[in-house]
Amino acid sequence: MANKLISEMGLLPKSITNIFAARNIITAKDALSLTEFELMELLDVGLAEVTFAIALISEVASPPYQTVQSLLEQRMQNEHLTGHLPTHLKGLDAALSGGLPFGALTELVGPAGIGKTQFCLKIALLTALPSCYGGLDGHVIYIDVESKFNSRRLIEIGLNSFPEIFCLEGITKEMAGRITVLRPGSLAEFTESLQKIKVSLLQHQVKLLIIDSMAALVSGEYELGPQRQHPLGWHISFLKSLAEFSRIPVVMTNQVRSRITNQISQYSFQDNRAATVDSTGNIDSHLVAALGIHWAHAVTIRLVLESRSGRRFIKVAKSPMSPSLSFPFEVTSQGIVLLDDVGVEMIGPQINAIDHQGHSDIILS
Incomplete structure (x- = not known):
């Protein structure tokens, strides 16, 4: 998931996606390896835009969570x-x-x-x-x-x-x-x-x-x-x-x-x-x-x-x-x-x- 391309996520505004591509930030890992302030300086955008972009990228790149109840239901289905x-x-x-x-x-x-x-x-x-x-x-x-x-x-x-x-x-x-x-x-x-x-x-x-x-x-x-x-x-x-x-x-x-x-x-x-x-x-x-x-x-x-x-x-x-x-x-x-x-x-x-x-x-x- 960390190597997922930002351009293929389809969640970010086109303008932000283009800025990421122009700065050679291609994958989710590239973006999440930098701090918010490093991204602000590199992308030349405000904190609000960076925070919004990182939140969306993190949501896509992170594996889905499972509750104990969902695990139990899955086990019953696969009994x-x-x-x-x-x-x-x-x-x-x-x-x-x-x-x-x-x-x-x-x-x-x-x-x-x-x-x-x-x-x-x-x-x-x-x-x-x-x-x-x-x-x-x-x-x-x-x-x-x-x-x-x-x-x-x-x-x-x-x-x-x-x-x-x-x-x-x-x-x-x-x-x-x-x-x-x-x-x-x-x-x-x-x-x-x-x-x-x-x-x-x-x-x-x-x-x-x-x-x-x-x-x-x-x-x-x-x-x-x-x-x-x-x-x-x-x-x-x-x-x-x-x-x-x-x-x-x-x-x-x-x-x-x-x-x-x-x-x-x-x-x-x-x-x-x-x-x-x-x-x-x-x-x-x-x-x-x-x-x-x-x-x-x-x-x-x-x-x-x-x-x-x-x-x-x-x-x-x-x-x-x-x-x-x-x-x-x-x-x-x-x-x-x-x-x-x-x-x-x-x-x-x-x-x-x-x-x-x-x-x-x-x-x-």
């Missing part, structure tokens, strides 16, 4: 474009207003063996299920970077979670046929796959994209630091546009790494009492999400899977529609299942921890 993928984890679905949102990036962060892949297998299955059983009746693209996808485990989850469906003849083969597994061997192969996936999303009724895991794609190719942010910047932008374009949930897993720090930041959401302090006052290593702060800001939903006092928890660490909540869970023959809702914990707000180099990381308690 068919929005939605959620229910995880069948009752407390988590309630916290996320229905499940994993369409058109957004959801990230699972946690150490190895905590249950991230188990979560991905369950939602892949739920996406493939017929809609009459609470599924999306769609196809899934599962990018299995670490070769952790296990078809037998997928079928086991299905048999134990939905025995009434999987006892039907041919249903196992049909469900398995709806999940396409890709195994890129490098970041370059992954980049090439993304270009092809965009076409497949519409051609094959794909309703879920899973990447397990993003951190493994760049491990060994780039150092942990600013050098790695450049290639990832393109990928996160592409994935965000892919989610918005196709209106499907995109779910990615992320690893954790150790970070040594000599003090607990006041910006950390980690419980300070849980930190180990040695005799010199230094603090031992903490677990932080890999991929850096640029990646953390780009995702819409961040779910942290962690273990505390022998129990596993799934924590809503970042969400535009939910406070920070923590749910105890177990990994069973049905996949991930939440324990009773009595165990739900309210936790402090997610805040970034700033290290001595100015890098911001999410510390996992």
Whole structure:
């Protein structure tokens, strides 16, 4: 809007428009970059004329405002474009207003063996299920970077979670046929796959994209630091546009790494009492999400899977529609299942921890 030509606005008197053109003030940006007194001197007109012209140019160049009511009405009109993928984890679905949102990036962060892949297998299955059983009746693209996808485990989850469906003849083969597994061997192969996936999303009724895991794609190719942010910047932008374009949930897993720090930041959401302090006052290593702060800001939903006092928890660490909540869970023959809702914990707000180099990381308690 700032580059809109003044001559094409059609609001200013012809005489004023001609004066602007004669002084080489062509666009709205040219006019609005100068003060009223600079314009008076340059155009050789009075304050009233300048104020009038600037008001009209500003009105055209400024984006239209929207009230909360108009946004709500727009959302209701576009309700068919929005939605959620229910995880069948009752407390988590309630916290996320229905499940994993369409058109957004959801990230699972946690150490190895905590249950991230188990979560991905369950939602892949739920996406493939017929809609009459609470599924999306769609196809899934599962990018299995670490070769952790296990078809037998997928079928086991299905048999134990939905025995009434999987006892039907041919249903196992049909469900398995709806999940396409890709195994890129490098970041370059992954980049090439993304270009092809965009076409497949519409051609094959794909309703879920899973990447397990993003951190493994760049491990060994780039150092942990600013050098790695450049290639990832393109990928996160592409994935965000892919989610918005196709209106499907995109779910990615992320690893954790150790970070040594000599003090607990006041910006950390980690419980300070849980930190180990040695005799010199230094603090031992903490677990932080890999991929850096640029990646953390780009995702819409961040779910942290962690273990505390022998129990596993799934924590809503970042969400535009939910406070920070923590749910105890177990990994069973049905996949991930939440324990009773009595165990739900309210936790402090997610805040970034700033290290001595100015890098911001999410510390996992």
